[in-house]
Amino acid sequence: MTAIVDRHDAVAVVTIDRQEALNALNVETLTELRDRLRELADDDSARVVVLTGAGDRAFVAGADIKYMSGLGAEEAKEWGALGHEAARLLEEMPKPTIAAINGFALGGGCELALGCDLRYASSKARLGQPEIDLGIVPGWGGTQRLARVCGLGIAKELILTGRPVEAEEALRVGLVNAVADPVLEHALEVAQKLAAKSPVALRVAKRLLNLSPGALEREADEFGDLFASEDAREGLTAFAEKRPPRFVGR
Ligand code: HXC
Numbered sequence: 133m134t135a136i137v138d139r140h141d142a143v144a145v146v147t148i149d150r151q152e153a154l155n156a157l158n159v160e161t162l163t164e165l166r167d168r169l170r171e172l173a174d175d176d177s178a179r180v181v182v183l184t185g186a187g188d189r190a191f192v193a194g195a196d197i198k199y200m201s202g203l204g205a206e207e208a209k210e211w212g213a214l215g216h217e218a219a220r221l222l223e224e225m226p227k228p229t230i231a232a233i234n235g236f237a238l239g240g241g242c243e244l245a246l247g248c249d250l251r252y253a254s255s256k257a258r259l260g261q262p263e264i265d266l267g268i269v270p271g272w273g274g275t276q277r278l279a280r281v282c283g284l285g286i287a288k289e290l291i292l293t294g295r296p297v298e299a300e301e302a303l304r305v306g307l308v309n310a311v312a313d314p315v316l317e318h319a320l321e322v323a324q325k326l327a328a329k330s331p332v333a334l335r336v337a338k339r340l341l342n343l344s345p346g347a348l349e350r351e352a353d354e355f356g357d358l359f360a361s362e363d364a365r366e367g368l369t370a371f372a373e374k375r376p377p378r379f380v381g382r
Contacts, residue, residue, distance in 0.1 A: 135164035136186075137172070140320060142179040142327040144172050149186035154193035154236055157215070162195075166218045173225035179331055180323040183222065183248060184232040184316055185241075191233045191257065192241030197266065201368035208271075209356030215240055215272035216352050219247030223277075223342065226335040228326045232319035233257045233308065238296060243272035246281055249338060250322065253299040253308040254315040260296030267367025267379060271355030276348055282306050 138145045146168055148155045157165070172178045185191040195215065203211060222229045222244065231237075231245035233253040242259050245251050253259070261270045261278065269275065270291060279287035286305045290297070302308045312318035326334065358364050363379045370377035 133164065134161040135168045137168050139178075141324070142177065143182060143320060143323040144175075144178040144180070145182045145184065145316075145320070146172070147184050147186050148192055151187040151189075153196060154190035155185040155187070155241070156193045156196045157240055158196040158199050159211075159214075162214055162218060166214060166221065169218055169221040169225065173221055173227075176331075179227055179327040181222075181225065181227060181229045182232055182316070182319050182323050183229065183244065184319070185234055188235065190235040190241070191231070191237040192244060193236045194239030194241050194262075195272070197368055197371045200268075201365070201372055203359055205356050205359045208359035209352060212271040212352040212355045215243065216348060219244055219273045219277075220348075222247035223249075223273075226338065227331065228323070228334060228338065230319045230323055232316045233259065234315050239263055239270065239274075240272045243270055243274040243277065246277035247273060249341075250319075251308040252315050252319050252322070253302055253311050254313050255299050255311055257299045257302070257308075257311075257315070258296050259299075259302050259307055260294065261291045262294040262296060264292060264294040265367065265377070266371060267361065267363035267365075267377060268358050269351075269355055271352065273348055273351065275351050278307075280344065 134150045136147045150161050172181050229248040230250045231248040237245050237259045261274050282305050299311045303311050362382050367377040
């Protein structure tokens, strides 16, 4: 099991545990995560959901790059859709969701955190959307949600440059709500407070706050199309071969 649920009274903590790859998500882990989130969305005894990563290095270091290096465009679209579903569950389930970001939250890791209603980071967390350096783009909602959370200017900078930010900068640009150590403890404290509020009012507040137009489907589609490019093949392969990519522009 790589997506584990623990109960703390009415708070459910989902821990992604694939530490040998800094909790990067492969099909098995992401499918398990999606399944646990589906169950928790329908479970009235879980009033708040906290998402975190196992170990002390990573929340989620992204989608599994080694897996992605073998994908064609159609498979990449399916892969995009699976992550979109997990992020959408976090965003739309009728109860608050909180990311406790205990280390690297890169690429798809940052995107899952962006699907959550609240984000707290440990002081050694590092967040970002480094996909551009792999010759691809964020594919699990980052192009839309990062702009909604931090504003278009910050989102453009972080996505176009791929530059990761440390916890303090993440706080300054509004990417996280607070920096706290130990971060899971802090997230649980907030979660317990939310669990004592009216679940009916929380559900409506969340639904209203989420009312904004988006282009998430378009993102999933264009992410997949990029996998037909030589640059995506090169960028993804170069990671596994531990060398800088040589992009050719097609
Ligand atoms: C696969 C990964 C991984 C990833 C880390 N690992 N991130 N494997 N996919 N995303 C693996 C490494 O290959 C290595 O295993 C082990 O985890 C430890 O990582 P190291 O690189 O040795 O650690 P360190 O030097 O401390 O560097 C940490 C790091 C670096 C800065 C986080 O691992 C890194 O840059 N990872 C990639 C981050 C990234 O680009 N994420 C975005 C992915 S794209 P081995 O066995 O090799 O030693 C994405 C798209 C989402 O998420 C949308 C999809 C539709």
